[in-house]
Amino acid sequence: MISDGTSPESAAKVVLYVCADRGRQMPSLAADRALAEGRAFAERHELAITVVVTDRYGEPDPARRPGWLKVRALAAAGGVEAVLVRWPAAIAPDVVREYQDRETRWLQDHGVHVRYTWAPLAKAPAG
Numbered sequence: 766m767i768s769d770g771t772s773p774e775s776a777a778k779v780v781l782y783v784c785a786d787r788g789r790q791m792p793s794l795a796a797d798r799a800l801a802e803g804r805a806f807a808e809r810h811e812l813a814i815t816v817v818v819t820d821r822y823g824e825p826d827p828a829r830r831p832g833w834l835k836v837r838a839l840a841a842a843g844g845v846e847a848v849l850v851r852w853p854a855a856i857a858p859d860v861v862r863e864y865q866d867r868e869t870r871w872l873q874d875h876g877v878h879v880r881y882t883w884a885p886l887a888k889a890p891a892g
Contacts, residue, residue, distance in 0.1 A: 776811050776812055776813035777811070777812050777813065777846045777847065778812075778813050778815045778844060778845050778846055779807060779812045779813065779814055779815065779845055779846060779847040779848065779849050779880070780814070780815065780816055780817075780818055780836055780839055780840075780845050780847075780848045780849065781800070781803040781804070781807070781814045781816075781817045781818070781849045782817075782818050782819075782820075782832065782833070782836055782848050782849065782850045782855065782856075783796055783799040783800055783803070783817065783818070783819045783820075783850075783851070783855070784819070784820040784821070784822050784827075784830070784832070784833075784850075784855045784856070785799055785819075785821075785822050785855075795822075796819065798851075799851040799855070799882075800817065802851055802882045802883060802884075803817075803849045803850075803851070803882045805882075806849060806880070806882035806887060807849065810880075812847070812849070814849070815839075815844065815845060816835075816839065818832045818833075818835050818836050818839075819832050820832035820833060822855075825857055825858050825860075825861045825864060826857065826861070826864055827856055827857050827864055827868050828864075828868070833856075833868070836848055837871070837872075840871075840872050840875045840876075840877040841875055843875075843876070845877060846876070846877060846878065847877060847878045847879070847880050848872060848877060848878070848879050848880070849880050849881075849882050850879060850880075850881060850882065851881065851882050851883050852881055852883045852886055853865050853881070853886075856868050856869070856879070
């Protein structure tokens, strides 16, 4: 049960997408933070994470990443209401903003919202 008594079956189903650099000095710190933030965000907002999808950061075009293609497939199948990401750069680097916009629009066209889990970007629940 979720804290307000809602059953997990009635919680909105979401994908947690993590695209973080897993190389060099601290290989998992960024990914670990994104996972922890995403899980905490989902719990606070009573969302059920159905799958965690990961990609290694580096490919600027999300449509060329295997994990992001899985996110698109889940959205197209209608099984999720939202994709949780830490910040817009997890979708695509800010220098290629058109990729962020393109993918966000594509998800919205399929009835899926993008929700940012990093505290300064996360919105308080409605109501």
